[in-house]
Amino acid sequence: MTASTPAASAATHHRVLILGGGSAGITVAARLRRGDPGLDVGLVEPSDTHAYQPLWTLVGRGVVEPAATTRPQSSVMPKGVTWHRARVVAIEPSANRVELDDGRALTYDSLVVGLGIRLGWDLVDGLADAMRTPHVGSVYSLDSASRVWQALQAFQGGTAVFTNPLGQVRCGGAPQKIMYLADAYWRERGLSDRSEVVGAFAGTMMLGVPEINATLERIVAARGIDMRFRHDLRAVDGAAKRATFRHLERDEDVTIDYDFLHVTPPMRAPESVANSPLAVDEGAHAGFADVDHATLQHLRFPNVFALGDVAALPTAKTGAAIRKQAPVLVGNLRSFLAGTPLEKAYDGYSSCPLLTDVGKLVLAEFTYGNTYKPTFPVDQTKERLDMYMLKRHVLPQMYWHGMLRGLA
Ligand SMILES: Cc1cc2nc3c(=O)[nH]c(=O)nc-3n(C[C@H](O)[C@H](O)[C@H](O)COP(=O)(O)OP(=O)(O)OC[C@H]3O[C@@H](n4cnc5c(N)ncnc54)[C@H](O)[C@@H]3O)c2cc1C
Known part of the structure; x- marks a missing residue:
């Protein structure tokens, strides 16, 4: 056959x-x-x-x-x-x-x-409808990812909100990668004075690996990104451009009015x-x-x-x-x-190539217990062009020609 x-x-x-x-x-x-x-x-x-x-x-x-x-x-x-x-x-x-x-x-x-x-688009009230509006998007579906780019270009300032759900997430770094990329792009377009970038994340920190978390904390502070932890997205009103979050510590609802909303859906x-x-x-x-x-x-x-x-x-x-x-x-x-x-034994190795701008990437690599385990003899905790080139050009080739053929 x-x-x-x-x-x-x-x-x-x-x-x-x-x-x-x-x-x-x-x-x-x-x-x-x-x-x-x-x-x-x-x-x-x-x-x-x-x-x-x-x-x-x-x-x-x-x-x-x-x-x-x-x-x-x-x-x-x-x-x-x-x-x-x-x-x-x-x-x-x-x-x-x-x-x-x-x-x-x-x-x-x-x-x-x-x-x-399973991507739970249906697990947030109103999200499926809101995803059809031009102000809401997600890189978690290919169709929507290209609309995210249109929305980033159409953005003229205001409040941009990036969510990150509770529980298991495919590529837990992606919700913040797109946040950094959007922020850098708007900065380049001279919109930073007119815009507020908000990271409304359900977790308690940027990333569980301490060495990389320290870098990311420095980046959000330097760029003035407003990180709000323990915020779990529960509803989106696409017509009113309003997102409602459950604050997981205060146990109360918090609403944020947005001009652009990037959603990472809850996953099951x-x-x-x-x-x-x-x-x-x-x-x-x-x-x-x-x-x-x-x-x-x-x-x-x-x-x-x-x-x-x-x-x-x-x-x-x-x-x-x-x-x-x-x-x-x-x-x-x-x-x-x-x-x-x-x-054979798997040690929990995973990697999160954190894009922070076009041409800049912090490569997190770790094993079980969030133990930092870099591959390369360079300082991977820093934003680097070589690691960006790896992600942009080398890893896709390795995927199609190596991994999927059982060679890498
Ligand atoms: C925006 C984004 C950025 C990412 N960035 C990175 C990164 O930088 N580095 C990295 O390493 N990873 C990254 N990832 C994660 C990576 O792509 C996934 O972890 C990986 O694709 C998961 O592979 P999988 O085979 O487990 O699932 P999938 O590749 O999703 O495959 C599951 C397959 O099962 C099929 N299927 C589903 N239900 C059924 C069914 N009932 N019957 C039969 N078939 C079914 C689906 O059609 C699908 O083909 C990213 C993911 C996203 C979305």
Whole structure:
């Protein structure tokens, strides 16, 4: 069966079945097939398009064209993988079975869950309607990211508000990256005297890694960005241009009138995982796949593994994390299939390339416990042009040509 052809009459059983063909699913599929070209791998993914989301922040700043961030899904699907172009609607790990929205069921010897995260646009009152107004946008969807750039250009001063929700967030740095980029752009246009940039964040600090947090605190202070922590967005009135937040310490509502609002929506585990026995029951990771933090093997169903945004791991949800998780998962999955002990361990590595302006970036890299772990022999806690060039030019190439081919 060729990779680029959606399966019409595919076998219903796979030696390894992968759910989701995003960064995690394709990287794992590529690595599995590269190591064992005869391995029977099935992959479930409904979308025709594969996106490199880390560039969406720069789409929001007008530096990158939206089309440059996507490719046909068929072009990244590894050869020999059976692509089931459908949605997973139920996962039954005790029966080694998955149900699809086209009525088919698939069974497996081993399952890899890479279903990403659900963006909860519906979890904030009025947000879906407000997103259709020209004053509200988000780099968390590609369509909206290009409208963010239009809004930044149309802004003539006033109050610009940038939100950051409570709970699990895909790329926790992106809400502030777009804030810095917008602020720098307006400053360049001479609008800083006429505008107030407000960061209304649900958390308590800029970033959990102390070495990087210190830099970010200096940046917001120097630029006069008004940071308001413990603000959790609850409602948006697009017609009145008013955002309502719950103040998480004072337990009261706070409203802010905006001229531009950038929203990072609250996020949840995908429903197919949250409603399955694979989910964590309660706590900060409720609904996400309950895997061992080192081996990435499920804690109750040993033939199930998970990685990427869907995995309940106490580290930042990024593509950079997936790049380190995938070889660990694939090594351990092979050991599992061979009946030998799992030997690979993930250390929680993740990275957050904090764009602070076009041409400036602070590269946060860390492991579990927010332990700062820089890769390069330079001071990564500073705003740097070389790290910007890495993000803008090197990492996208590494993604398309290395990671998705199982080579990086
Ligand atoms: C604005 C922004 C900036 C970012 N910046 C960075 C950065 O600078 N560096 C970095 O490393 N990371 C960054 N990230 C994060 C990174 O893009 C994600 O962490 C990564 O893409 C997650 O990969 P994933 O495979 O877990 O999820 P995804 O890539 O979202 O893949 C999940 C896949 O599952 C599919 N799916 C969903 N539901 C179903 C279903 N029911 N059945 C079948 N398939 C389904 C989806 O169609 C999707 O293809 C950024 C993200 C955003 C949005």
